[in-house]
Amino acid sequence: MSSEPQTQIIPELREVTMHAHRPNDPGKAIITKNELCTATRKAAGFVRHIEFDVSGSGLEGICQAGQAVGVIAPGQDAKGRPHAPRLYSLACPSGGETGDGTILSTTVKRTIDEHWEDNSLFTGVASNYLCGTRVGDEITVTGPAGKRFVLPKNPGQHGYVFVATGTGIAPFRGMCLELLRDHPGVPITLMMGAPYSTDLLYHDFFRDMERTHEHFRYVTALSRQPNEDGSEPLYIGGRFSPTDGALVEQLQDDRTLIYVCGIAGMELGLFRSMVFDMGDDIALPYVAIDDELRDPEIRWDRKMMHKKIKATKRVFLEVYA
Numbered sequence: 001m002s003s004e005p006q007t008q009i010i011p012e013l014r015e016v017t018m019h020a021h022r023p024n025d026p027g028k029a030i031i032t033k034n035e036l037c038t039a040t041r042k043a044a045g046f047v048r049h050i051e052f053d054v055s056g057s058g059l060e061g062i063c064q065a066g067q068a069v070g071v072i073a074p075g076q077d078a079k080g081r082p083h084a085p086r087l088y089s090l091a092c093p094s095g096g097e098t099g100d101g102t103i104l105s106t107t108v109k110r111t112i113d114e115h116w117e118d119n120s121l122f123t124g125v126a127s128n129y130l131c132g133t134r135v136g137d138e139i140t141v142t143g144p145a146g147k148r149f150v151l152p153k154n155p156g157q158h159g160y161v162f163v164a165t166g167t168g169i170a171p172f173r174g175m176c177l178e179l180l181r182d183h184p185g186v187p188i189t190l191m192m193g194a195p196y197s198t199d200l201l202y203h204d205f206f207r208d209m210e211r212t213h214e215h216f217r218y219v220t221a222l223s224r225q226p227n228e229d230g231s232e233p234l235y236i237g238g239r240f241s242p243t244d245g246a247l248v249e250q251l252q253d254d255r256t257l258i259y260v261c262g263i264a265g266m267e268l269g270l271f272r273s274m275v276f277d278m279g280d281d282i283a284l285p286y287v288a289i290d291d292e293l294r295d296p297e298i299r300w301d302r303k304m305m306h307k308k309i310k311a312t313k314r315v316f317l318e319v320y321a
């Protein structure tokens with residue numbers, strides 16, 4: 001590894017409580033809201049913002065932005081066992097939607113596929129169950145889970161670059177709400193990547209946030225249609241450009257932290273852009289790469305993470321398939 005990170009401002013993460021409810025001792029919650037959160041009804045996928053009341057359960061008052069809860073769908077799997085919990089990132093700030101720790105929220109995408117065996121329709125168990133719930137329904141929950149993708153102990157001492165694809169936006173909705181509520185002066189850039197503008201999640205919500213908060217920036221990248229700013233289709237990594245002066249300035253600040261959440265593999269494009277387009281001065285405090293990867297012809301893949309591509313302690317990753 002030729003290029004070791006030069007600057008390391010190591011943030012201390014908050015302490016969190018985990019596993020108040022395990023799968024063998026789950027809690028109950030009541031759905032209080034369930035609404036589409038894609039930019040329009042024309043989006044190719046179905047993604048819903050779902051809120052649920054955890055009053056009286058072990059989850060009340062303990063969940064932090066960035067953590068996830070487990071949801072156990074009713075019924076049994078193919079082997080006749082209860083369904084395993086599926087994890088869903090919280091979309092609310094610490095303290096939940098109402099500040100008293102009772103109403104949590106998440107952002108759920110219906111998993112829809114073709115059966116490998118016979119090309120009939122495959123509908124994922126928990127996501128479709130959750131998206132189909134109605135206000136007043138009782139759901140079975142576990143968690144909270146996760147201690148490495150939360151805000152630092154002293155959130156006001158940092159600046160943030162949040163990068164999301166798909167439902168990876170969920171934790172950033174919660175973190176942005178929390179930071180703007182408790183530390184309105186901290187600089188935040190929220191970047192959201194999607195195939196088409198119709199797939200952007202909470203789009204109007206974040207646009208309003210940008211209008212009303214001086215230090216909050218909202219940047220989108222569409223990969224299958226031209227972008228509003230006139231740029232050609234690009235992945236979110238393409239927004240890590242040396243021509244974005246505000247981003248360059250933010251990344252050069254020793255206090256800045258990068259959080260990445262969404263589709264597994266998105267972190268590679270982002271790191272590549274940082275290394276090849278922005279250059280070592282900007283990239284090295286966040287990512288160090290093996291010498292051989294300095295050849296731009298070499299493809300990066302996820303197996304290289306942690307060995308040949310090392311994110312520093314100023315980067316937090318939560319990526320899932």
Ligand SMILES: Cc1cc2nc3c(=O)[nH]c(=O)nc-3n(C[C@H](O)[C@H](O)[C@H](O)COP(=O)(O)OP(=O)(O)OC[C@H]3O[C@@H](n4cnc5c(N)ncnc54)[C@H](O)[C@@H]3O)c2cc1C
Binds near residue numbers: 110114115124
């Ligand atoms: C830390 C973490 C946070 C997460 N946060 C979120 C979130 O905020 N929002 C969100 O929507 N998701 C989130 N997820 C993903 C979520 O946990 C689930 O994995 C997802 O919703 C799918 O679950 P499911 O029960 O609907 O699908 P499952 O029933 O578990 O099926 C999942 C996959 O299995 C495959 N599959 C299985 N059997 C077959 C078959 N016979 N034929 C074809 N395909 C098959 C399909 O490809 C399908 O995509 C998160 C995951 C993690 C790890």
